[in-house]
Amino acid sequence: MSKIVIIEYGAGNLFSVRVAIERLGYEVVCSADPRVVREADKVIFPGVGQAAAAMRQLKESGMDRVIPELKVPVLGICLGMQLMCAYSEEGETEGLGIFPMRVEEFGRCGKVPHMGWNEIRGLKSGLFDGVVEGEMVYFVHSYCVPVGEYSIATCDYQIAFSAAIRKGNFWGCQFHPEKSAGVGEKIIENFLKM
Template sequence: MEVAVIKYNAGNVQSVLYAMERLGVNATLTDDVEQIKKADKVIFPGQGEAKSAMKYLRERKLDQLIKELKQPFFGICLGQQLLCEYSEENDTECLGIFPIQVKKFPPLDKVPHVGWNNLENLRSPLLEGLDDSAYVYYVHSYYAEVDPKYTIASTHYLEDFSALLHKDNYYAMQAHPEKSSVSGEKILTNFLNL
């Protein structure tokens, strides 16, 4: 199985590569359009800032490529937020896969949201083998709103937000599965088995 991890000037990619290695998968970090197109699975991880990440994607035509991919695709953390329509972070137009707004948590003294929270309202093959007792690890100040059509799990921190999203071949997760112990490993394994 060929897994492409999209390189787009965002942090946290190394931990995703290590997670793939632990699962016995040799993933490749790349921003090469052809290599991403031919991959069996594509992972879009990241920590960073929305506007500069989108600038990098546009400069390399990766924004258009991502919208055209047909294989299973998994956005993680910033990767989830960029798959949404718009982010309040520096007034950023994102990829628009999910017609959802990304907002900043209020109030300022409560961000970033760092730590372990459980997943709620799970509904997807991606979450098979997990239930509402599954905990995952978060580090974020912005969140995707809950959408009844696309939210496949939620988490509560100050308010409910989309922990995971799904539309067609696109899956996305706000938490870091690669840092979420048994629950995260299960989600990554389920993704690889889609």
């Protein structure tokens, strides 16, 4: 059985992510210990809250150095995905630099936050095996990653943006798969089977 670790750094929605994984029949550990994270077979990097505060917490725990060095599959969720990028306009925050992308403010385009169910399209990668174009997933965010070469799913909310990204062994979902019912469960299962 895979050793699945959720990174615990004070800015994650750990409970619902943990429950979603356990519901699929997997055991999971939540940890802030770099050694435990390094020994994992799969890593989930969730996040809610403000980018600059979350990066401070990652630096305090040493996770800012651990995460980019991981060679196993890593899934960033919401703020976790954004922190894997090079820079966020939220608090003018330097990210982990795994994805050479900027996280931009939605607010210039209209109403924020983008909150609720919306369609995902342009699905690429095994993360979306068995998921149909136009499926609805759950979003809560005020910042977004523009569509680019690493986009593996897109969404439209006033503008088109990256609903999911991938580079090597790193995947990111702007939406919350753990709150996206059966579709989200399928996406989590696909990740855990990689």
